[in-house]
Amino acid sequence: MEFDIPTSLRQIKLSQWQRYINIYEKNKDDKNATEFLNKKILEIFCGVKLSDIDKIGLNVFDETLEHLSYVLNQKAELVHKFSLKGADGVVVEFGLIPNFDKMSYGEFIDLEKYMFDNDNYHKAMAVLYRPIKFKSKDKYLIHDYKGTEYMADVMRDAPLDAALSARVFFYRLATKLGNYTMAYTLKELQKKQEGCQDKLSVENGETIKQYLLSLEKMLEESEKLQDFPYINV
Numbered sequence: 001m002e003f004d005i006p007t008s009l010r011q012i013k014l015s016q017w018q019r020y021i022n023i024y025e026k027n028k029d030d031k032n033a034t035e036f037l038n039k040k041i042l043e044i045f046c047g048v049k050l051s052d053i054d055k056i057g058l059n060v061f062d063e064t065l066e067h068l069s070y071v072l073n074q075k076a077e078l079v080h081k082f083s084l085k086g087a088d089g090v091v092v093e094f095g096l097i098p099n100f101d102k103m104s105y106g107e108f109i110d111l112e113k114y115m116f117d118n119d120n121y122h123k124a125m126a127v128l129y130r131p132i133k134f135k136s137k138d139k140y141l142i143h144d145y146k147g148t149e150y151m152a153d154v155m156r157d158a159p160l161d162a163a164l165s166a167r168v169f170f171y172r173l174a175t176k177l178g179n180y181t182m183a184y185t186l187k188e189l190q191k192k193q194e195g196c197q198d199k200l201s202v203e204n205g206e207t208i209k210q211y212l213l214s215l216e217k218m219l220e221e222s223e224k225l226q227d228f229p230y231i232n233v
Contacts, residue, residue, distance in 0.1 A: 009161035076161035123148040125155035
């Protein structure tokens with residue numbers, strides 16, 4: 001039997017990672033799910049039919065699982081550009097937002113909404129990476145932001161190294177902005193919700209602290225997901 005084994009995160013699609021993480025989260029507490037999860041790893045990342053996995057030699061099975069665990073736990077450097085080939089054969093080059101200082105409020109809010117949502121992470125990628133419309137040497141320009149639905153489905157095919165490295169990068173960016181940008185945002189939201197300036201002045205500081213703590217928790221979860229849940233036999 002022959003099947004393809006990815007040798008790097010670049011060869012794995014975001015959709016494959018999303019699919020496995022979803023299955024893993026649903027079955028991780030089931031003590032009898034070990035064999036099932038091991039088989040799903042090979043099915044999803046190597047394209048092996050479940051009905052054919054039992055035909056694989058034991059040594060090959062174990063070595064493939066260990067190799068996939070190694071690949072999926074690699075710490076990826078931030079990816080600035082990558083290319084995707086469409087069903088029509090057209091290759092499109094995507095670029096990371098070149099200047100986050102000029103990121104719009106709408107972009108930031110959508111990123112915050114989807115960045116740590118595994119099922120919808122492709123929507124966050126549609127904000128972070130957009131088709132390049134002009135480039136010269138090391139500089140490039142990307143298309144204007146048109147909302148999360150634009151290119152979201154395309155981003156399901158984004159390489160996993162770009163997806164995982166971008167998540168860590170955004171967390172660090174959000175942490176830096178959290179001291180002032182998000183403080184302002186939370187203040188405005190509380191004004192609308194509570195309509196009481198006196199109460200706001202007392203509670204706003206604690207709310208910001210809670211927000212920053214939630215960001216720290218999100219980073220911890222992000223790093224846990226980076227440490228891919230390999231189930232040993």
